[in-house]
Amino acid sequence: MDSFELWGFNLHAWITILTVLAMFTTLLLTKLRADLVFLGAIATLFVTGVLDAKEAFSGFSATSVVVIGVLFVVVAGLTYTGVLQCVVKYLLGQPDSYSKAVVRLMLPVAALSSFLSNTTVVSLFVGIVKMWSKKLGVPPSKLLIPLSYASGMGGVCTLIGTPPNLIISGLYADYTGKAMNILATAIPGLFCLFVGVLSIIAMRRLLPNRKAPESAFDTMSEYTLELQVPSDNPYIGMTLAEAGLYNVKSGTLLKMSHYDQKPLPLCAEEPLMGGDHLLYAGPIDELIEMAIDHKLVSADHHIYSIDELDNYTRLRTAYVTFGSNLIGKTIGGSTFEKDNNVMLAAVSRMGKRISEAPRQVVLKAGDTLLLLCSRQFKPDTDTMARNLQFFDSDEVPNIGYGTLISTAIMLAMVVLSALGILPLLQCAFLAAAAMLLFRCCTPDQAMRSINWDILMVFAGSVVLGLAIQKTGIAERMAFSILDACGTNPIVVMTAICFVGTFITEFISNTAAGAMFCPIMLEAAEKMGYEPYPFLIALMVSVSSSFATPIGSPTHMLVYAPGGYRFSDFMRIGLPMNLIILAANILIVNLVYPLTPVH
Numbered sequence: 001m002d003s004f005e006l007w008g009f010n011l012h013a014w015i016t017i018l019t020v021l022a023m024f025t026t027l028l029l030t031k032l033r034a035d036l037v038f039l040g041a042i043a044t045l046f047v048t049g050v051l052d053a054k055e056a057f058s059g060f061s062a063t064s065v066v067v068i069g070v071l072f073v074v075v076a077g078l079t080y081t082g083v084l085q086c087v088v089k090y091l092l093g094q095p096d097s098y099s100k101a102v103v104r105l106m107l108p109v110a111a112l113s114s115f116l117s118n119t120t121v122v123s124l125f126v127g128i129v130k131m132w133s134k135k136l137g138v139p140p141s142k143l144l145i146p147l148s149y150a151s152g153m154g155g156v157c158t159l160i161g162t163p164p165n166l167i168i169s170g171l172y173a174d175y176t177g178k179a180m181n182i183l184a185t186a187i188p189g190l191f192c193l194f195v196g197v198l199s200i201i202a203m204r205r206l207l208p209n210r211k212a213p214e215s216a217f218d219t220m221s222e223y224t225l226e227l228q229v230p231s232d233n234p235y236i237g238m239t240l241a242e243a244g245l246y247n248v249k250s251g252t253l254l255k256m257s258h259y260d261q262k263p264l265p266l267c268a269e270e271p272l273m274g275g276d277h278l279l280y281a282g283p284i285d286e287l288i289e290m291a292i293d294h295k296l297v298s299a300d301h302h303i304y305s306i307d308e309l310d311n312y313t314r315l316r317t318a319y320v321t322f323g324s325n326l327i328g329k330t331i332g333g334s335t336f337e338k339d340n341n342v343m344l345a346a347v348s349r350m351g352k353r354i355s356e357a358p359r360q361v362v363l364k365a366g367d368t369l370l371l372l373c374s375r376q377f378k379p380d381t382d383t384m385a386r387n388l389q390f391f392d393s394d395e396v397p398n399i400g401y402g403t404l405i406s407t408a409i410m411l412a413m414v415v416l417s418a419l420g421i422l423p424l425l426q427c428a429f430l431a432a433a434a435m436l437l438f439r440c441c442t443p444d445q446a447m448r449s450i451n452w453d454i455l456m457v458f459a460g461s462v463v464l465g466l467a468i469q470k471t472g473i474a475e476r477m478a479f480s481i482l483d484a485c486g487t488n489p490i491v492v493m494t495a496i497c498f499v500g501t502f503i504t505e506f507i508s509n510t511a512a513g514a515m516f517c518p519i520m521l522e523a524a525e526k527m528g529y530e531p532y533p534f535l536i537a538l539m540v541s542v543s544s545s546f547a548t549p550i551g552s553p554t555h556m557l558v559y560a561p562g563g564y565r566f567s568d569f570m571r572i573g574l575p576m577n578l579i580i581l582a583a584n585i586l587i588v589n590l591v592y593p594l595t596p597v598h
Contacts, residue, residue, distance in 0.1 A: 038460025077435030110154025251282025547573030
């Protein structure tokens with residue numbers, strides 16, 4: 001096995017390369033969960049002997065991964081005490097120009113993203129920005145991309161702002177025995193943020209002018225609603241006319257079918273039978289009222305008793321997420337409505353409502369669904385979170401004494417770590433304990449806030465980086481880069497950061513950081529330079545994904561609400577990638593001059 005070699009790589013190296021390629025291909029082309037893909041990669045590296053048991057599972061005990069897990073609890077405390085809502089309430093205001101609006105939006109978002117999960121921040125701001133854009137008379141598509149960009153650029157300003165920073169700093173600590181300061185990336189991150197804000201304002205014409213998807217629901221009074229006659233409905237045996245279901249108030253009967261689903265000719269004298277499907281078009285509120293008065297129910301499954309009837313009185317808008325299990329399917333062909341106690345009223349795509357029966361529409365990522373929900377409806381189930389994104393949260397935090405306490409806890413954690421009084425891991429544990437002690441969040445809320453799927457991805461990323469380094473891939477690639485770019489450290493730094501920036505458009509920034517960190521470390525060592533500034537530049541680069549909606553989870557969050565197309569991100573994102581790359585290389589070399597190792 002040791003004697004096998006092809007193009008400079010041994011068998012274990014080739015197994016690692018093929019595993020990485022298979023993993024990234026799977027993530028790009030399938031809907032498999034990322035945590036399962038990374039777990040499969042770890043298992044492959046372990047079973048094939050590339051890594052031993054201790055190495056294969058070292059990611060689960062890595063300091064950086066544990067810190068991320070504990071920080072979920074800290075973020076829960078800040079979220080449930082209304083810190084985010086407080087910032088939104090007092091900082092957005094009513095600017096009188098687009099430029100001022102971009103500044104008022106991007107700076108608070110970047111500041112929050114420096115300490116909180118980017119996804120959490122953007123999830124809160126999306127709904128607020130959509131309402132804010134109406135007040136300003138600006139299309140939401142002009143503000144939602146800047147919102148997502150700000151969260152990414154703000155995240156790189158601290159080690160805890162984005163997972164790749166923690167992963168890379170952890171690998172650096174393992175490699176050199178020295179820990180990075182929590183604010184190591186602050187100056188480069190702030191400079192790139194400043195350049196990014198100016199670039200957005202200067203390139204505003206590259207931002208698309210799209211209608212919000214739900215505007216299709218605002219401008220059209222007619223919806224289609226598919227209903228069913230339960231088996232004990234009192235109108236069974238009457239004709240449609242006798243039951244008052246043929247000519248309904250402000251609505252139109254479009255289609256009727258018996259339980260066998262075969263369409264029937266519309267006729268006022270058609271008798272009503274249990275299990276009949278009736279498709280109506282009309283004002284949604286009047287259709288709901290008619291359904292309740294006539295004891296009709298959702299058409300998602302056959303109802304045998306009117307006791308199962310629930311008053312669907314709330315309208316909620318949701319967006320089909322990337323990777324959703326609903327993509328390529330119809331709601332009518334699944335048990336989604338029954339499982340989640342909702343009814344589908346309408347579907348819009350690219351800002352236009354689809355006129356065909358909504359339950360027969362084959363769904364795509366980014367489609368907007370108008371759902372009728374019961375009073376008891378809760379959108380925070382695992383099934384909902386994996387398939388749909390809601391922005392009008394039911395949980396309204398209490399802004400008050402707890403808001404100040406949670407803010408103070410977070411600031412204390414940052415200060416203690418920045419001053420080197422306590423290591424970041426200890427600071428994070430103390431902050432999480434304080435959040436629970438002062439009741440900023442309950443134990444149940446804290447446990448629900450920990451995203452185990454994401455932690456699996458982070459742990460897998462650490463193991464991936466270890467395999468790349470152990471098998472000599474990092475060293476070999478570092479030599480190849482040096483052969484191509486020479487031994488000029490700035491050129492080598494730029495080349496690796498350039499590749500990292502564009503790779504992270506297609507894979508998670510955590511995986512990109514874990515993949516390129518060993519390569520950057522090896523390149524710096526071969527040239528005889530301290531790796532610190534090289535890794536700072538890499539941290540900024542792998543979080544600078546602007547050109548595709550799949551490059552960042554926050555891009556996916558704004559994709560549907562903004563009514564964007566895939567090309568919208570490329571048009572402004574490609575110039576942004578190059579601008580931030582140049583700003584990154586410039587500021588890192590000014591703040592952290594390259595130092596030869598003697």
